[in-house]
Amino acid sequence: MVRSVFHSHSSPYSFILPTPPPSKGLEIIAPHVESLCSLLRNRVYVPKAPSIFDHKVEEYLKNLSDPVLHHIETHGATETLLGGDAPPYLRCLASLAFNLSQFFPGACQDFAVDEYQQSVALHPQKGLPRTRIRSAKRHQIAVVTKCTQTIISQMRSDSIERIVDMGAGHSHLSANFGEKLGLPILAIDRDSDLLRTSKKLYSDIPNLSWHQACIGTPREDVQIGTNDMLVGLHACGSLGDQLIEKAVQSGVSAVFLVSCCLQKLRPALPFRYPLSDVVVQDKQLLKLLKTERRLLGVTNRSRNASQTSTQGRVTRYALRKLLGDHGLHFKHGDEVHGLSRHAFKHGLKYVSEKIAEIHQINLRLSEEEAGERMEAAAVDYRAVRALSVPRAVAGEILEMAIVLDRAARLEEQFHTVRTMRVWPESVSVRNQAIAAWN
């Protein structure tokens, strides 16, 4: 049985738990790189097992019941694959994911997340909420503020003179920092519209300022110093890597980063380039971690799989088959261009009519034909879902490996480096964080 990685601790100092060095985690992955790369490259599009699966693996996966598949899509596959009678290939994959998850213990959860709501979220004069912020985002802001406070409390009092929020978005986190931490806060984002809205929302916070810059591009003019702490909450794609590189190159005092959508690389970057020496010097690890954008997409999973979203995916599968039967073959994903995600809620007949309009083709379907096509698609898509389980586990391993690579780069310069999960997946599946300080 897989143990929960969430612990409860009352002391603020145990908020960030000790973890083994990230480079050790990367060493655990090295012997499995070939197998992980084959899984990541073999995306399952049709109800046919990739040749890397033997018949036992195929049979086991195809026999997973609907509730078990749903559980896997909601909570990950590790528990199911380790707890049951999975073939050795799948058990080995799940053990690797489990062993790596030990590098990401849960940060302390027992404090009032709503303390955020009591303060900066309310306008000081009017006492009303400044804007509507999702409860999941409020939770994240409260946790990241707590983690940042914890890191600062571990350091000499004069080591941090400013906090830089990289990819600040609407600056809700920066504003909370401004109020709670009593330090100058610089909120940076590349998006001028977001910064304009941020200023409207939080211009009354005296120690908060803004700067527009696209971090990591040649024109970026951000000056970072040794007494800065760099923070990124859901710093997506390349920004996470840029934050780490900036931290190392500028010799900052501390870092706190929660990674986000890894596939959002800048268009100029076909690959994500590894950062740490341990990866750069290991041919095997390099194969996995010099990762193509296409493969990074596998980590873009959702943990709120519902009946509705599964039905939407079946409809999409049925649409693709329908288009194929009419001789219209699209690159995967391109078949839905022009349709919103919500369109799929309305069923195959509706989306096929929309696509017919977009491409000026005749795709007329009767209700009956649409129903038959959906029935066939449901059977085929179920097999696709089941056969995709190992690749999803490989995707989770890749995601942890990238965070460990970032953390291992910090290990080269920082005295203390910790990796953790900062909130349960019900708050956000993007919950892997790195803390580093000197």
Ligand SMILES: C[S@@+](CC[C@H](N)C(=O)[O-])C[C@H]1O[C@@H](n2cnc3c(N)ncnc32)[C@H](O)[C@@H]1O
């Ligand atoms: C996922 S949002 C997170 C926003 C905010 N930190 C939060 O958690 O609500 C990522 C933000 O990073 C900004 N961003 C992405 N890449 C950037 C870069 N290279 N330089 C500056 N900002 C960037 C985007 O404009 C976006 O506002």
